[in-house]
Amino acid sequence: MTTQNQISGTPGLMSAPQVGRRSSIWHQIWKHRIEYLLISPFFIIFGIFHGYPLAFSIWLSFQRWQGIGEPRWFGLGNYERLLKSERIIGALGNTIIFLIILLPIIIGLTLVLATILNSPQIKGRKVLRVLYFLPYITSAVIVAIIFQLLLNNNSGWINGILEAVGIGRVGWLIEAWPARISVILMVLWGATGYNVLIMLGGLQGIPAELYDAASVDGADTIQKFFFVTVPMMRGVILFVGITTTIGLLNLFTQPWLLFSSSSGSGPDDATATLNTIQYSTAFQASRYGEAAALGFIIAILVIFATLIQLRLVRTAEA
Amino acid sequence: MAKKNFNKSISRRSFLKMAGVSAAGLAATTGMGSAFAAPAQQEVDESLTGTLVFWGHGDHPLDYIRVEFLKKYPNVTLDWQQIEDHAAKFKTAMAAGTGAPDLYWMEATDVALYGAQGALLETTDMIEQIKDTLIPGKLNEAYVASMGGYFGMPGDLSVSGIFYRADIMEELGIEISDNMMYEPDFLAILSQIAEAGKNAVLYPAGGGFVATAQWSWFDAQFGGSGPTTCDNAEVTINDEASINAVNLMKKIYETGATLQADFWTPEYWAAINSGQLVLDLCPAWARGFWESNINEDVKGVWRVAPLPRAIPGGPNTGVWGGATLVSPATTQNPDLAKIFMQFAFGSMEGATAAGNWGIIPPYLPYLEGPFQELTTDLFGEQVIGPIWLDMAQNLSLDYCRTAAYGAATGADVLESSIDGMIKGEVDIETGMQDVADRLAEILPDYQV
Amino acid sequence: MAEMSAAIPQSQVVGQSRMPAFSRILVYLVLIMLGIFFMFPFYAMVIASFMPRNALNSITPTLWPNPFITSNYTALFSGEINPDLIVKTPFIRALFNSLAVAIGQTVPALLFTSLVGFVFAKRRFPGRNILFYCVLVTMMLPYQSTIVPFFLLMSRLGWINTFWPLWIPWWAPAWGVFLMRQFIAATIPDELIDAAAIDGASLLGMYWRIVLPLIGPITAVLGILNFMNAWNDFIYSNIVMNDPNMVTVPLLLNLFKGATLTVPEYGVMAAGSVIATIPLIIVFFVFQRWLIGGIMSGAIKA
Structure with missing residues (x-):
């Protein structure tokens, strides 16, 4: 949505829609009937299978409902309850910590790795791509066991190493900050290969001429990375940024598996996230209305974060 | 929570091979564990027909009961569907009002929740006929006060006791008696274990559901009614018994004996295998799980004893987990479902099959009969039947798991608050008052 | 990345696309270490598939299946996982x-x-x-x-x-x-x-x-x-x-x-x-x- 400005001058997503004179709006729509026709199957499926559950969920967020019997109107009660909950605020704090630490690392690391793995100079890069992608296809249950074995306090392999080299044990699974770091490591481990793949796809779209031209102008590898790769990849970087943000605001699996006996909350609630709370609110505590309301709070946060990122990209361009 | 409901026995494996050979009564088996043949078959009833669908994980106690049921009613179809994560699936189907199975293995708090909404098949007529053969403390869990009736069939007894290493206790000169008090007896024992450099009683980081299970035992033992009154009308999570329960947990923690490892993880099993963890408080259904996870050389040296008492003459046990067999009210085969339920846990054939799987059925003729002879791999030569039966009859009748119980002890109320109180970061009375306020806020959600 | 950028001299010849041997080794080293980091749980999964049920519960790490068994695979395809768990879906x-x-x-x-x-x-x-x-x-x-x-x-x-x-x-x-x-x-x-x-x-x-x-x-x-x-x-x-x-x-x-x-x-x-x-x-x-x-x-x- 952003880079095409330089290539072709097509207005980006964020620019004001160029609707003609109001009187001709129907004419405009008729003129574009083929466009509507082409996207209509998608939107019909979308409306039925994603729109209806969404609407149901909005309605449900204003009800008290235990998942059985008639829902009872509760107005804004669920939202009020959530907004003054200290646990929700704590979980939000945890999520922001995860975002601040992980977002730049994931974007930076995956872009650099993808650039390296795209370079014909690197021998064995096809094999490396597969290695990096393995976390994405390793059974989550088994991954959780391995991380438990690595990180546990008394007999964990990492603590064994740390003790052997004289640093001493770290309470990876029993103290607040180490527990957060454990979650961060597990997320990083799982998310890198996936995002490297997306970055690789994006890199393929950059015309080789641009690099050739940069070489002629005397750019070195680093300069090419910052002056060709990064600008050309802005759309894909934005995609990775937004999907990573959505993923982190919906973080669930890693804390849930690592701290299963406390429903993902971990020591001192340090790894509780909005989604671990939402899951236990729905499927353990059977408060479906409240869980739906929490879903919308999460969605609003995601939309907010997305808009900030879109704005940042636009500002950087201007 | 489904994960609180583990059940499993290893000894039953050898049973299948033996069952055909032995007559009624005690069957000798390989290893130390024993299991029993089902009683001689009664008449076969070919007239009964119909289909029942059940959702449960693979290797379920109802698999054993199914085999026995089909011997008696060969023309019934029992469609057992293997589903591991059935809790979210079942709740989704119930919420949508369609697609639930005919039979389900349900937690007590959900029986109260769904029962009060009229979503479960009422079984009062069937229960009334066999009431006297069932453990009263367990039967209570199928009773829904607001509806004045029973909604399901009591499943496995989840009484809890002390598992301890008899050999190590002897070395340390510690005697575990069947009639102790928490204070001073049990706390003194824990201090002694801590001094010897060993661990006793699991307390995971953050407390988690292990902490709330302990709280539930102790609250019942102090004469509490659980988080709410039994009619689910008033919050009692800040009453005297509740606060005493947290206090006791804090004192246990302060002995320094507790093991900090996550629940039933490799770290926990390693502590057992290495002889580091020498005592824990466990529900009856933990036994089978232990047998499957610990090394052979530490089996047979464990013994079981009732929990210590909190008040003189009070109950010497509490519950953790333990399910009730229910049918959704929408079932197409209500009569057949009730016949199955009664067979499963209200007949000698069904109860024997359940017992051989490794759970403890609530059926008194079985518990007073063959169960009295039972020995297990974990507890070696110890005859465990009398101890468990004594505990079952000791279950507090004033203690209830109501519709709000799951939420009250769950992640967003007690589970997330209790750790700070136990570690002394939060004053217990203030902390429990906060918990009570939070519970009072959500309690109306669980009332009809 | 920090090591990489530091390792590439600023005076690098214009248009040269070959990295110096030293930084190339460094890049490979980082890539391989990352590869091990990403691959390890998958590797553990593979060796666990050749070990008995509780092997993953073991505290001592092994890098090669010991004992080495193939019965997990045969059990998977026969559906008879243990005497009590017979899976209904092939x-x-x-x-x-x-x-x-x-x-x-x-x-x-x-x-x-x-x-x-x-x-x-x-x-x-x-x-x-x-x-x-x-x-x-x-x-x-x-x-x-x-x-x-x-x-x-x-x-x-x-x-x-x-x-x-x-x-x-x-x-x-x-x-x-x-x-x-x-x-x-x-x-x-x-x-x-x-x-x-x-x-x-x-x-x-x-x-x-x-x-x-x-x-x-x-x-x-x-x-x-x-x-x-x-x-x-x-x-x-x-x-x-x-x-x-x-x-x-x-x-x-x-x-x-x-x-x-x-x-x-x-x-x-x-x-x-x-x-x-x-x-x-x-x-x-x-x-x-x-x-x-x-x-x-x-x-x-x-």
């Missing part, structure tokens, strides 16, 4: 079901998302932004919010125990449209589209002749990710499939995890996971061929 059947789910979901999704992504990227029409935002918004709701109405819809449609709930709703993945739109907007020059328009090509014609040949790399990425998401789906498959004949691989393997009531069968689970990754690795290699460069520059020159 593993082959579950593999077939997963394949049907993944292909039936991915192929139409690629067509839909590329077509819609193209229209959003290159055509301007009233309501374009609103519609695109609608797509984005549904990406942002956690599934727990919508699973009850989703199930209700499927059961009203009579789609329980069929593939439809795992196919049709996922032919319209929001993130796929988003990614396609980003890629097409950034990499296909308007000149190409305009030229085709001057030649009198229809919209569908432009999509077919210009867009499709140029979106190989991103189709490969989407194809890989979509296939794998579908292949690994647990949440939606779990709620819509009861019939043993319709059980997919993740549902079947979940029977062995033991986290709810039964003893975990980690060895069999690892064996099943290893076999279940083989199709994924094949898909990865097949699609990765499309990730190889050169497509774009050729097209622009033409």
